[in-house]
Amino acid sequence: MAVFICSKCGSMVESTSTPSGVGCPAGGSHLWYRICSSGGVAPKSGTKAYQCRKCGKIVYCTTTPAGVGCPSGGSHLWIRL
Numbered sequence: 001m002a003v004f005i006c007s008k009c010g011s012m013v014e015s016t017s018t019p020s021g022v023g024c025p026a027g028g029s030h031l032w033y034r035i036c037s038s039g040g041v042a043p044k045s046g047t048k049a050y051q052c053r054k055c056g057k058i059v060y061c062t063t064t065p066a067g068v069g070c071p072s073g074g075s076h077l078w079i080r081l
Contacts, residue, residue: 001015001016001038001039001040002014002015002017002034002038002039003034003035003036003040003059004018004019004032004034004035005035005057005059005069005071006024006026006032006033006069006071007031007033007068007069007070007071008024008026008031008071009024009026009030009071010055010057011025012041012059014040018032018034019032032069033066033068033069035059035061035066035076036059036060036061036062036063036065037063038061038062039059039060039061039062039065040059040060041059042060044060047060047061047062048060048062048080048081049081050064050080050081051078051079052072052077052079053079054070054072054076054077055070055076057071058081064078064080065078
């Protein structure tokens with residue numbers, strides 16, 4: 001599963017395709033970015049934990065997550081845990 005993050009509210013979801021934009025708690029529509037093409041929001045076999053130094057979000061991916069869509073602004077700064 002791919003992992004998506006909303007750059008407006010910080011929600012993270014696992015999905016095979018871009019999630020619906022409806023109902024962002026930050027107002028309007030979610031602004032989804034795919035940060036990981038293979039991984040999850042919880043530990044899975046074969047994944048590694050990464051945390052963004054800016055927003056604090058933790059994601060579990062098979063490779064370093066993409067930097068796009070940090071809710072704290074700009075790009076994520078991922079560190080491997």
